[in-house]
Amino acid sequence: MNKKEEKTLQKFAAPLGLSVDGKNGVIYGEYEGYHVYLIQVNHNSYSFAVNFSLNKAGELPQQDEVKQIVKESKDIIDCVIQGYQVIYTLRGGMTVAKTVDKLGLSLQTISAFLHKLGYQDTCALCGTNESDVSLYTVEGSPAILCDDCFKKQQETISIQTREQRNVKEAILSGTVGAFLGSLIGAGAIILLGQLGYVAAISGIVMAICSIKGYELLGKKLSTKGIIIVSVIMLMMVYVGNRLDWSISVANYYTDVDIFYAFRILPDLIREGYLEGSQYYGNLAIVYLFSAIGAIPTIMSAIRERKQTQESYKM
Incomplete structure (x- = not known):
């Protein structure tokens, strides 16, 4: 997460006596005897x-018990139980100040409710109540x-990390996967263009x-894979855009088929039958948005790969 987002989370966390982990973008800490962490679900x-x-006397949370509070509070809008984990979705406000007030009241209400029912802080995997839970x-x-x-x-x-490192990148299979994926993209170019x-x-x-x-068939995405996908x-993108225009030409000139139109398209532009600035402008837009789609996807893949290797005590 960026510094701006982290500062916003700090505004929520500080009044509650909690902290912010800037690496994974969560608010965390101890609240009224419970270890908690908060994830923003709607920005x-x-x-x-x-x-x-x-847990309660060593047993898993009872669904009918822990969900009861949802019916009693307008700011606690949902409850999901996953093993020992109990996740409450809290309604926010339109401003930071109003949200802080709502969060504080909701956390107080939930913790008091859980204490009253006799629920204890526990490990999410083994259910232990030992003091080393963190x-x-x-x-x-x-x-x-x-x-x-x-x-x-x-x-x-x-x-798992060692096993993943030992997995060899299947470049040929990855190239096939990237090509098959690109066919979907080319189809989207043609379909939307025709609409x-x-x-x-x-x-x-x-x-x-x-x-x-590429990732699906190649097993992993390396720098070499990124170059192959980019090419x-x-x-x-060029083929898809040209096919889109070729279909339009074939639809306009009934005696011309798509493949012939594809072949002579540069001649039609050069001789003024088609507006070159419009054709190349559309092509530039698709290239631009391909970059907009590719860069975050590649960065996300790299970031996820790094995150899967990060484990630490907050």
Whole structure:
């Protein structure tokens, strides 16, 4: 997350006596005897999901008990139980100040409710109530764990990381995957173009499908893979855009088929039958939006790869 987003989260966390982990973008800490972490689920209305890990006399949380509070509070809008984890979705406000007030009141209400029912802070994996329960990040995701379970998770991650490193990148299969993905992108260029839209969104479709296609069949995405995907996208954006215009030409001149129109398209532009500035302008837009789709997707893949190797105590 960027510094601006982290500062916004700090405005929510500080009044509650909680902290912010800037790496994974969560608010975390101890609140009224419970370890909690909050994840923002709606940036427009500042709504949050607060995560607890609970047991009652060593038993898993009872759905009918922990969900009762949703019916009693207008600001607690949902409750999901996943093993020992209990996740409440909290309604936010339109401003930071109003959201802080709502969060504080909701957390007080929930913690008092859970204490009254006899629920205790516990490890999300083994359900222990030992004092070493704490907040951790495991593969980039927050978790409430005991020390033993965290160590076991680290060992599992180390094994998986070693196995992933040993996986060889299938460049040929990845290239096929990228090509197949690019066909979907080219189809989007043609379909949207024929519907009369400037095919901007199709560039994003092209980028995402090509990259995901390479990852799916190639097993991993290396720098070499990124170069291959980029070359394929450059080619297929050009082909898709040219096919779109060729179909339009074939529809206008009934004695011309699509393949002949595709072949003579440069001649039609050069001789003024087609507006060159419009053709190349549309092509530039699709290239631009392919880049807009590709760069975040590639950065996300790199970031996810780094995050899966990050595990630490918050």
